[in-house]
Amino acid sequence: MTGKKEAPPLRRRGERMRQAVLAATVDLLATEGLAATTVAAVARAAGVHETSLYRRWKTRENLVFDALATHSDHALPTPDTGHVSTDLTALFTALARYLATPEGAALLHLGTVRGEDDLEEGRRSYWSARLGRAEALVRRGVERGELTADTDPHLLVEAVAGPLLARVLLTGEPLEEAVVPRLVDLVLDGARARRPDQR
């Protein structure tokens, strides 16, 4: 036997526990699928009690979404090629690619805002942050003179991102990457065609 205790129940607390649980969740998600990623299963895999999960994340959806949101951070680039078109295409192609994976689809489904007030704030802020990143690309394009000053970055980004999300969530269409540049071109052309006296 080792000199140390054989298997101290491996008490996890605070941030350490959080990390272990999120890792176990992502792992379960990838290997067993969303349906099998039950709260009890995650608790077992992470060596933590089920109640603790509920106390920290309140609901299963919060837990899984948190895990996926944290995990997805490393999946989306922040391109800066000097051209709005290229930047947007790169960013949203990566998004499309990610949404085509099981994890991406799950993230999208669980990232849906249901109630009004509660702690869904996490969901809202997550998407706001992601879309905000894309809006920055557009703003840089405006500063470079590629787009007119009256361009609405928010609307423009929504027009590109919305269809991608809608495909996955609504019609379940394959979401080929080829649509991304077509969408970007369509929307950018539309933005450039706008007359400045537009109200």
Next chain:
Amino acid sequence: MTGKKEAPPLRRRGERMRQAVLAATVDLLATEGLAATTVAAVARAAGVHETSLYRRWKTRENLVFDALATHSDHALPTPDTGHVSTDLTALFTALARYLATPEGAALLHLGTVRGEDDLEEGRRSYWSARLGRAEALVRRGVERGELTADTDPHLLVEAVAGPLLARVLLTGEPLEEAVVPRLVDLVLDGARARRPDQR
């Protein structure tokens, strides 16, 4: 007493039962909210056994979605003003207005495609039908010469509808009707700007 039977347990079957249940579901949804619209509650309200609901609709989500889908049929117009811009604006303004209601939001949430194969076919076909209706408007515009022949109706419609859905589902933004004409203009301008030699 009446000459007829006083209260024969009001046996409902087949199509009659279906109508009664869907009506009861919509009613519950409107008065008590989505959370209170439990399968047991619907069964009680419709005077039908819970098991019967499961046998016909398989899941609660299918039931509620079916009820809302049937109900929403009367909420969306099929405009024909002679101009693509006006037509699309009218159609999607109505959609935006509907999505702003509790029923509309619920429909959107429950209309989300989750699994792959099963009987989610209803969801997919529902949205395909709606979007197809909008695509017809675009096609008419092409025939009238308002848009070039290489216009992709599917992509164009997605570009307008996607952002509306995304707002409700993801960021939960208010979804003011004013964005609809702006979106329509943006996308139509983009479509008109496309060069025919585009691959």
Next chain:
DNA sequence: CAGCTATCGCAAGTCGACTTGCTTTCGAAA
């Protein structure tokens, strides 16, 4: 190192979605 408290472990239980096996009855064809 003693003390304190937020955090976690644990047991027991609620609730609603969904299933299964069996009986009853409607309703239409023979």
Next chain:
DNA sequence: TTTCGAAAGCAAGTCGACTTGCGATAGCTG
């Protein structure tokens, strides 16, 4: 009218999400 299969009623039970109350302890603070 008789008959017979599909559709509905009914009972009992599984399963997973979520709650509650209480006892145990980790781990920072003085």
